[in-house]
Amino acid sequence: MSGARAKGPDQVRTAGVLPWRRRHGTLEVALVHRKRYDDWSWPKGKLDGGELWPAAALREAAEETGLRVRLGVPLPSARYPIPARSGTPQEKIVRYWAARPLGGGGGLRHEVDRMRWVSVKAARRLMTYRRDGEQLDALVAAEDSGALAAWPLLVVRHAHALGRKAWSKKDWLRPLDDRGSAQARDLVPVLAAYDVRRISSSSATRCIHTISPYAKSAGLKVHSTAWLSEEGYEDKPTKMAAIVTDLLAEGRPALVCSHGPVLPDIVGLLLDRSGKGAARAILKEAAEDTLVKGEALVVHVRGRGKAARVVAAERHQPLR
Numbered sequence: 059m060s061g062a063r064a065k066g067p068d069q070v071r072t073a074g075v076l077p078w079r080r081r082h083g084t085l086e087v088a089l090v091h092r093k094r095y096d097d098w099s100w101p102k103g104k105l106d107g108g109e110l111w112p113a114a115a116l117r118e119a120a121e122e123t124g125l126r127v128r129l130g131v132p133l134p135s136a137r138y139p140i141p142a143r144s145g146t147p148q149e150k151i152v153r154y155w156a157a158r159p160l161g162g163g164g165g166l167r168h169e170v171d172r173m174r175w176v177s178v179k180a181a182r183r184l185m186t187y188r189r190d191g192e193q194l195d196a197l198v199a200a201e202d203s204g205a206l207a208a209w210p211l212l213v214v215r216h217a218h219a220l221g222r223k224a225w226s227k228k229d230w231l232r233p234l235d236d237r238g239s240a241q242a243r244d245l246v247p248v249l250a251a252y253d254v255r256r257i258s259s260s261s262a263t264r265c266i267h268t269i270s271p272y273a274k275s276a277g278l279k280v281h282s283t284a285w286l287s288e289e290g291y292e293d294k295p296t297k298m299a300a301i302v303t304d305l306l307a308e309g310r311p312a313l314v315c316s317h318g319p320v321l322p323d324i325v326g327l328l329l330d331r332s333g334k335g336a337a338r339a340i341l342k343e344a345a346e347d348t349l350v351k352g353e354a355l356v357v358h359v360r361g362r363g364k365a366a367r368v369v370a371a372e373r374h375q376p377l378r
Contacts, residue, residue: 070140070150073114074102075157076133076197077125078206079175085201087181087194090122091172097186100193101170102152110374111153112356113247119157121167128253128311130156131205131358131370133196136189154193156206160253205369208358210252211305212313213324215349217241217376219264230262230287238264241352241376246272248354248374249313254278256312258301260286265315268352286316295323302327309362313354321348328357332368340371352376 077088089098101122105114112129119127133154142148166173176184178198182191200206217238225232234242249272257273259265261282273280284290285297298316302324305312314324325345332338337358344355358370 068142068146068148070148071105071111072102072150072152073105073111073118074100074152074154074193075115075119075127075129076100076154076193077119077123077127077157077159078197078201079159081175084177085198086175086177087197088123088125088173088175089181089184090166090170091174092169093171094169098174098184099187099190100154101173102154108244108377110244110248110377112155112251112374113244115153115155115157116247116251122170123173124162124165125157125159126161127157127159129210129251130158131200131208132156132372133193133200136192138189156197156200200369203369204360205358208360208369209309210254210311211328211357211359212249212252212254212311213321213328213344213349213355213357214245214268214313214315215318215321215351215353216260216262216265216315217245217268217352219351230289233263234267237378238268238352240378242268242271244376244378245269245352245354246275250276252311252356254311254313256305256308256310257281257315258283258286258305258312259315260284260288260317260320261290262287262317265317269313269315286314286320288317288319291316291320291323298324299327306331306359306366307363309359309366318348318351322346325355328368331359331366332371337368337371340373341368344371344373349373350375 090101103118136152140148140150220235257280259282261284291298322345329341353375356372359366360369
């Protein structure tokens with residue numbers, strides 16, 4: 059799933075979530091009620107200007123359910139026409155994620171006046187729109203396959219940096235430019251959406267500055283190493299592989315920030331753990347074409363260590 063840079067002139071971009079939990083061994087999901095429309099549906103809302111999809115999904119979950127969530131595997135998107143005030147038909151595009159609650163305490167906002175946790179069977183009876191059943195079916199399938207319990211490993215390419223010709227000092231000290239600094243700030247809510255808990259980064263300044271805003275906001279330490287830098291990787295490529303292997307063994311939300319020449323082999327290690335299907339295609343594309351500066355590749359992993367397997371993947375490119 060790729061992060062689109064632009065929308066069509068008659069498209070309304072919307073992000074939504076399917077909050078889920080297990081209660082007494084039973085899978086439950088949360089639906090919200092909008093008083094204005096008197097309907098029950100999944101929490102969702104429009105993207106704000108300059109907002110990336112995962113950031114919008116995280117924000118809407120908080121505003122419409124009061125929950126703090128971690129985004130999980132992506133679920134099928136929805137497309138349907140909506141009336142427009144101008145009289146010109148518009149198409150709403152909704153991208154959905156499974157969302158695991160990490161906490162709560164917030165109040166309901168916008169037109170939502172109720173939220174209800176229900177079983178899958180009850181959800182089918184409660185939901186107002188038949189189209190919402192597609193996402194529920196995918197969530198149940200993810201539960202059955204074990205994908206619902208997957209954890210995210212993010213691969214991030216450093217944001218836009220000052221050009222090499224404009225920098226006279228050692229290359230690893232080269233900083234972000236203004237565009238890159240803005241990209242780094244934009245990444246903060248994206249990384250928060252996946253609740254990244256461990257950060258491994260190249261020791262190059264441009265990498266550290268890319269993920270420092272998120273690290274500061276989340277109160278995390280940046281584990282920097284020369285083995286993820288261009289020079290360190292060229293010297294001993296096996297060290298990079300060991301870092302990725304350790305993250306897979308740990309099995310908790312994490313990210314690796316590195317450089318264009320290093321990323322194809324990082325992604326390649328994850329490609330070796332993927333089966334057939336959409337996830338493999340996304341990883342293969344990322345490995346062959348590498349990521350753009352400031353892009354985050356989200357890889358959803360089931361299990362840990364030697365048993366770790368990629369079950370889904372998505373790409374989120376910067377808007378600037």
